[in-house]
Amino acid sequence: MTDEISALAEAVRGADSVVAFTGAGVSTASGIPDFRSEGGIWDRYDPSEFHYNKFRADPAAFWEKRIELYEELFSGDIAPNPAHDALAALESAGHLETVITQNVDGLHETAGSSTVELHGNGQRVACESCDGKEPLELAEGQIADGQLPPECPSCGGVLKPDTVLFGEQLPRVALQRAKQYAQNADVFLAVGSSLTVEPAASLPQIAERGGATLAIVNLEETPVSETAAFDIRGDVTAVLPEIQAVVETS
Ligand code: APR
Numbered sequence: 001m002t003d004e005i006s007a008l009a010e011a012v013r014g015a016d017s018v019v020a021f022t023g024a025g026v027s028t029a030s031g032i033p034d035f036r037s038e039g040g041i042w043d044r045y046d047p048s049e050f051h052y053n054k055f056r057a058d059p060a061a062f063w064e065k066r067i068e069l070y071e072e073l074f075s076g077d078i079a080p081n082p083a084h085d086a087l088a089a090l091e092s093a094g095h096l097e098t099v100i101t102q103n104v105d106g107l108h109e110t111a112g113s114s115t116v117e118l119h120g121n122g123q124r125v126a127c128e129s130c131d132g133k134e135p136l137e138l139a140e141g142q143i144a145d146g147q148l149p150p151e152c153p154s155c156g157g158v159l160k161p162d163t164v165l166f167g168e169q170l171p172r173v174a175l176q177r178a179k180q181y182a183q184n185a186d187v188f189l190a191v192g193s194s195l196t197v198e199p200a201a202s203l204p205q206i207a208e209r210g211g212a213t214l215a216i217v218n219l220e221e222t223p224v225s226e227t228a229a230f231d232i233r234g235d236v237t238a239v240l241p242e243i244q245a246v247v248e249t250s
Helices: 003-013 052-057 059-074 082-092 107-111 137-142 172-184 200-209 236-249
Strands: 018-022 097-101 115-116 121-129 134-135 160-165 186-190 215-219 229-235
Touching: 003 186, 003 215, 003 229, 003 236, 018 172, 018 200, 018 236, 052 059, 059 121, 059 137, 059 160, 082 097, 082 200, 082 236, 097 172, 121 137, 121 200, 134 137, 137 160, 137 229, 172 200, 186 200, 200 215, 215 236
Parallel strands: 018 097, 018 186, 097 115, 186 215, 215 229
Antiparallel strands: 121 134, 121 160
Protein backbone atom coordinates (compact mmCIF):
# COMPACT_ATOMS: atom_id res chain seq x y z
CA MET A 1 0.00 0.00 0.00
CA THR A 2 1.49 3.39 -0.96
CA ASP A 3 1.80 6.26 1.52
CA GLU A 4 -0.57 8.25 -0.70
CA ILE A 5 -3.29 5.60 -0.44
CA SER A 6 -2.80 5.41 3.34
CA ALA A 7 -3.02 9.19 3.61
CA LEU A 8 -6.19 9.24 1.49
CA ALA A 9 -7.71 6.49 3.63
CA GLU A 10 -6.96 8.57 6.73
CA ALA A 11 -8.63 11.59 5.12
CA VAL A 12 -11.70 9.48 4.31
CA ARG A 13 -11.81 8.04 7.82
CA GLY A 14 -11.63 11.44 9.46
CA ALA A 15 -14.07 13.23 7.16
CA ASP A 16 -17.69 14.04 8.01
CA SER A 17 -18.86 13.98 4.40
CA VAL A 18 -17.21 11.80 1.72
CA VAL A 19 -18.75 11.63 -1.75
CA ALA A 20 -17.68 9.33 -4.61
CA PHE A 21 -17.99 10.34 -8.25
CA THR A 22 -17.57 7.49 -10.73
CA GLY A 23 -17.09 6.91 -14.43
CA ALA A 24 -16.87 3.95 -16.78
CA GLY A 25 -13.45 2.93 -15.41
CA VAL A 26 -15.20 1.54 -12.33
CA SER A 27 -17.07 -0.99 -14.51
CA THR A 28 -14.32 -2.18 -16.88
CA ALA A 29 -13.42 -5.00 -14.45
CA SER A 30 -17.05 -6.15 -14.76
CA GLY A 31 -16.50 -6.64 -18.49
CA ILE A 32 -18.11 -3.37 -19.59
CA PRO A 33 -15.79 -1.40 -21.90
CA ASP A 34 -15.23 2.25 -21.05
CA PHE A 35 -15.59 4.95 -23.69
CA ARG A 36 -12.18 6.53 -24.32
CA SER A 37 -9.56 3.92 -23.49
CA GLU A 38 -7.97 1.92 -26.31
CA GLY A 39 -10.73 -0.34 -27.67
CA GLY A 40 -13.39 1.59 -25.79
CA ILE A 41 -16.92 2.16 -27.03
CA TRP A 42 -16.03 5.31 -29.00
CA ASP A 43 -13.40 3.27 -30.87
CA ARG A 44 -16.24 1.01 -32.07
CA TYR A 45 -19.19 3.33 -32.40
CA ASP A 46 -19.48 6.91 -33.72
CA PRO A 47 -20.61 9.11 -30.78
CA SER A 48 -22.68 11.22 -33.21
CA GLU A 49 -24.86 8.14 -33.73
CA PHE A 50 -25.86 8.52 -30.06
CA HIS A 51 -27.17 12.08 -30.46
CA TYR A 52 -30.74 12.71 -29.35
CA ASN A 53 -31.56 14.23 -32.77
CA LYS A 54 -30.58 10.90 -34.38
CA PHE A 55 -32.98 9.10 -32.07
CA ARG A 56 -35.85 11.51 -32.74
CA ALA A 57 -35.28 11.42 -36.51
CA ASP A 58 -35.56 7.63 -36.74
CA PRO A 59 -36.11 5.77 -33.44
CA ALA A 60 -36.56 2.44 -35.27
CA ALA A 61 -33.11 2.74 -36.91
CA PHE A 62 -31.60 3.92 -33.61
CA TRP A 63 -32.86 0.82 -31.82
CA GLU A 64 -31.97 -1.50 -34.70
CA LYS A 65 -28.33 -0.32 -34.64
CA ARG A 66 -28.07 0.00 -30.84
CA ILE A 67 -29.74 -3.13 -29.52
CA GLU A 68 -26.65 -5.33 -29.86
CA LEU A 69 -24.59 -2.76 -27.92
CA TYR A 70 -27.23 -2.44 -25.20
CA GLU A 71 -27.43 -6.21 -24.91
CA GLU A 72 -23.61 -6.36 -24.71
CA LEU A 73 -23.57 -3.67 -22.02
CA PHE A 74 -26.62 -4.32 -19.92
CA SER A 75 -28.14 -7.73 -20.32
CA GLY A 76 -26.67 -11.05 -19.28
CA ASP A 77 -24.43 -11.60 -16.32
CA ILE A 78 -22.76 -8.27 -15.62
CA ALA A 79 -21.97 -8.06 -11.90
CA PRO A 80 -20.38 -5.58 -9.48
CA ASN A 81 -16.59 -5.85 -9.07
CA PRO A 82 -14.42 -5.10 -5.98
CA ALA A 83 -14.48 -1.37 -6.77
CA HIS A 84 -18.29 -1.26 -6.59
CA ASP A 85 -18.23 -3.45 -3.48
CA ALA A 86 -15.66 -1.24 -1.68
CA LEU A 87 -17.76 1.90 -2.24
CA ALA A 88 -20.91 0.11 -1.03
CA ALA A 89 -19.04 -1.15 2.07
CA LEU A 90 -17.75 2.35 2.87
CA GLU A 91 -21.30 3.69 2.63
CA SER A 92 -22.81 0.96 4.80
CA ALA A 93 -20.06 1.60 7.40
CA GLY A 94 -21.05 5.29 7.43
CA HIS A 95 -17.89 6.57 5.69
CA LEU A 96 -19.52 7.57 2.37
CA GLU A 97 -22.64 9.62 1.67
CA THR A 98 -23.46 8.38 -1.82
CA VAL A 99 -22.10 7.59 -5.27
CA ILE A 100 -22.65 10.20 -7.97
CA THR A 101 -22.26 8.17 -11.14
CA GLN A 102 -22.02 8.83 -14.87
CA ASN A 103 -22.43 5.10 -15.46
CA VAL A 104 -25.70 3.70 -16.75
CA ASP A 105 -25.03 0.02 -15.97
CA GLY A 106 -26.80 0.02 -12.60
CA LEU A 107 -23.92 -1.88 -10.92
CA HIS A 108 -23.51 0.55 -7.99
CA GLU A 109 -27.14 -0.03 -7.01
CA THR A 110 -26.67 -3.80 -7.43
CA ALA A 111 -23.65 -3.60 -5.08
CA GLY A 112 -25.80 -1.81 -2.49
CA SER A 113 -24.74 1.82 -2.96
CA SER A 114 -27.13 4.73 -3.00
CA THR A 115 -26.61 6.67 -6.20
CA VAL A 116 -27.21 9.90 -8.04
CA GLU A 117 -27.54 8.72 -11.65
CA LEU A 118 -26.41 11.69 -13.77
CA HIS A 119 -26.72 9.92 -17.13
CA GLY A 120 -29.74 7.69 -16.37
CA ASN A 121 -29.81 3.91 -16.29
CA GLY A 122 -29.56 1.55 -19.26
CA GLN A 123 -31.51 -1.16 -17.43
CA ARG A 124 -34.62 1.02 -18.01
CA VAL A 125 -36.41 2.50 -21.01
CA ALA A 126 -38.58 5.63 -20.88
CA CYS A 127 -41.62 6.66 -22.91
CA GLU A 128 -41.10 9.77 -25.03
CA SER A 129 -44.78 10.70 -24.56
CA CYS A 130 -45.78 9.90 -20.97
CA ASP A 131 -42.27 9.41 -19.46
CA GLY A 132 -43.37 6.03 -18.13
CA LYS A 133 -40.42 3.80 -17.17
CA GLU A 134 -40.13 0.12 -18.11
CA PRO A 135 -37.34 -2.49 -17.78
CA LEU A 136 -35.03 -2.82 -20.82
CA GLU A 137 -36.21 -6.43 -21.14
CA LEU A 138 -39.66 -5.22 -22.21
CA ALA A 139 -38.16 -3.31 -25.16
CA GLU A 140 -35.84 -6.23 -25.98
CA GLY A 141 -38.85 -8.57 -26.12
CA GLN A 142 -40.81 -6.26 -28.41
CA ILE A 143 -37.79 -5.80 -30.70
CA ALA A 144 -37.25 -9.58 -30.83
CA ASP A 145 -40.90 -9.83 -31.98
CA GLY A 146 -40.23 -7.28 -34.72
CA GLN A 147 -41.78 -4.26 -32.97
CA LEU A 148 -39.50 -1.35 -33.97
CA PRO A 149 -39.38 1.09 -32.27
CA PRO A 150 -40.60 -0.49 -29.02
CA GLU A 151 -43.83 1.04 -27.75
CA CYS A 152 -44.97 2.17 -24.31
CA PRO A 153 -47.45 -0.39 -22.89
CA SER A 154 -49.38 2.46 -21.23
CA CYS A 155 -49.82 5.00 -24.01
CA GLY A 156 -48.28 3.52 -27.17
CA GLY A 157 -45.58 6.19 -27.23
CA VAL A 158 -42.05 5.52 -28.49
CA LEU A 159 -39.72 3.96 -25.91
CA LYS A 160 -36.17 5.33 -25.59
CA PRO A 161 -33.26 3.99 -23.52
CA ASP A 162 -33.49 5.80 -20.15
CA THR A 163 -29.95 7.12 -20.63
CA VAL A 164 -28.91 10.69 -21.45
CA LEU A 165 -27.98 10.92 -25.13
CA PHE A 166 -25.66 13.62 -26.47
CA GLY A 167 -27.69 16.79 -26.98
CA GLU A 168 -30.05 15.93 -24.12
CA GLN A 169 -30.22 17.76 -20.79
CA LEU A 170 -29.12 15.82 -17.73
CA PRO A 171 -31.97 14.98 -15.32
CA ARG A 172 -32.43 18.31 -13.49
CA VAL A 173 -33.03 16.90 -10.02
CA ALA A 174 -30.06 14.51 -10.24
CA LEU A 175 -27.71 17.29 -11.36
CA GLN A 176 -28.94 19.58 -8.57
CA ARG A 177 -28.44 16.85 -5.95
CA ALA A 178 -24.96 16.07 -7.33
CA LYS A 179 -23.93 19.74 -7.06
CA GLN A 180 -25.20 19.92 -3.48
CA TYR A 181 -23.29 16.79 -2.48
CA ALA A 182 -20.15 18.17 -4.16
CA GLN A 183 -20.46 21.58 -2.46
CA ASN A 184 -20.87 19.98 0.98
CA ALA A 185 -18.23 17.27 0.64
CA ASP A 186 -15.10 17.22 2.82
CA VAL A 187 -13.52 14.57 0.58
CA PHE A 188 -14.55 14.15 -3.09
CA LEU A 189 -13.36 10.85 -4.60
CA ALA A 190 -13.40 11.07 -8.43
CA VAL A 191 -12.66 7.54 -9.64
CA GLY A 192 -12.54 5.79 -13.02
CA SER A 193 -13.43 8.83 -15.10
CA SER A 194 -11.54 10.83 -17.74
CA LEU A 195 -13.43 13.89 -16.37
CA THR A 196 -13.95 15.20 -19.90
CA VAL A 197 -17.75 15.35 -20.36
CA GLU A 198 -19.64 18.37 -19.04
CA PRO A 199 -21.50 19.18 -16.91
CA ALA A 200 -20.45 16.14 -14.85
CA ALA A 201 -16.76 16.98 -15.30
CA SER A 202 -17.24 20.25 -13.38
CA LEU A 203 -18.27 18.51 -10.17
CA PRO A 204 -14.69 18.01 -8.90
CA GLN A 205 -14.04 21.77 -9.21
CA ILE A 206 -17.37 22.54 -7.51
CA ALA A 207 -16.28 20.26 -4.66
CA GLU A 208 -12.84 21.93 -4.42
CA ARG A 209 -14.45 25.39 -4.40
CA GLY A 210 -16.63 24.17 -1.55
CA GLY A 211 -13.48 23.28 0.41
CA ALA A 212 -13.32 19.56 -0.35
CA THR A 213 -10.13 17.55 -0.52
CA LEU A 214 -10.16 16.30 -4.13
CA ALA A 215 -8.84 12.76 -4.72
CA ILE A 216 -8.48 11.24 -8.19
CA VAL A 217 -8.09 7.49 -8.68
CA ASN A 218 -7.65 6.70 -12.36
CA LEU A 219 -5.35 4.74 -14.68
CA GLU A 220 -4.70 7.83 -16.77
CA GLU A 221 -4.15 11.52 -16.06
CA THR A 222 -7.26 13.72 -15.93
CA PRO A 223 -7.66 17.48 -16.48
CA VAL A 224 -7.66 18.06 -12.70
CA SER A 225 -4.94 15.55 -11.74
CA GLU A 226 -2.31 18.27 -11.31
CA THR A 227 -4.34 20.36 -8.88
CA ALA A 228 -5.97 17.52 -6.94
CA ALA A 229 -4.78 16.90 -3.36
CA PHE A 230 -4.47 13.19 -4.26
CA ASP A 231 -3.74 11.88 -7.77
CA ILE A 232 -3.50 8.12 -7.46
CA ARG A 233 -2.68 6.51 -10.82
CA GLY A 234 -3.95 2.99 -10.28
CA ASP A 235 -6.62 0.36 -10.79
CA VAL A 236 -9.82 1.17 -8.90
CA THR A 237 -10.39 -2.53 -8.20
CA ALA A 238 -7.16 -2.53 -6.17
CA VAL A 239 -7.06 1.01 -4.73
CA LEU A 240 -10.66 1.31 -3.50
CA PRO A 241 -10.61 -1.99 -1.54
CA GLU A 242 -7.28 -0.89 0.01
CA ILE A 243 -8.82 2.41 1.13
CA GLN A 244 -11.89 0.63 2.46
CA ALA A 245 -9.74 -1.89 4.38
CA VAL A 246 -7.69 0.84 6.07
CA VAL A 247 -10.77 2.90 6.94
CA GLU A 248 -12.57 -0.06 8.43
CA THR A 249 -9.64 -1.39 10.43
CA SER A 250 -8.62 1.95 11.95
N1 APR B 1 -9.07 1.53 -12.84
C1 APR B 1 -8.85 2.88 -12.91
N2 APR B 1 -9.15 3.62 -14.02
C2 APR B 1 -9.67 2.95 -15.08
C3 APR B 1 -9.92 1.55 -15.08
C4 APR B 1 -9.59 0.84 -13.90
N3 APR B 1 -9.80 -0.48 -13.78
N4 APR B 1 -10.44 1.21 -16.30
C5 APR B 1 -10.50 2.36 -17.02
N5 APR B 1 -10.04 3.39 -16.29
C6 APR B 1 -10.00 4.82 -16.65
C7 APR B 1 -9.54 5.11 -18.05
O1 APR B 1 -8.14 5.30 -18.09
C8 APR B 1 -10.28 6.43 -18.35
O2 APR B 1 -9.48 7.56 -18.01
O3 APR B 1 -11.33 5.26 -16.58
C9 APR B 1 -11.49 6.39 -17.43
C10 APR B 1 -12.80 6.22 -18.19
O4 APR B 1 -12.98 7.38 -18.95
P1 APR B 1 -14.10 7.39 -20.09
O5 APR B 1 -13.97 6.17 -20.93
O6 APR B 1 -14.03 8.75 -20.74
O7 APR B 1 -15.47 7.26 -19.29
P2 APR B 1 -16.22 8.38 -18.46
O8 APR B 1 -15.28 9.34 -17.84
O9 APR B 1 -17.17 7.68 -17.57
O10 APR B 1 -17.06 9.13 -19.63
C11 APR B 1 -17.99 10.11 -19.22
O11 APR B 1 -18.79 10.23 -21.50
O12 APR B 1 -19.46 9.26 -23.48
C12 APR B 1 -19.90 9.80 -22.30
O13 APR B 1 -21.95 9.31 -21.32
C13 APR B 1 -20.67 8.80 -21.49
O14 APR B 1 -20.84 8.70 -19.06
C14 APR B 1 -19.93 8.76 -20.15
C15 APR B 1 -19.17 10.07 -20.15
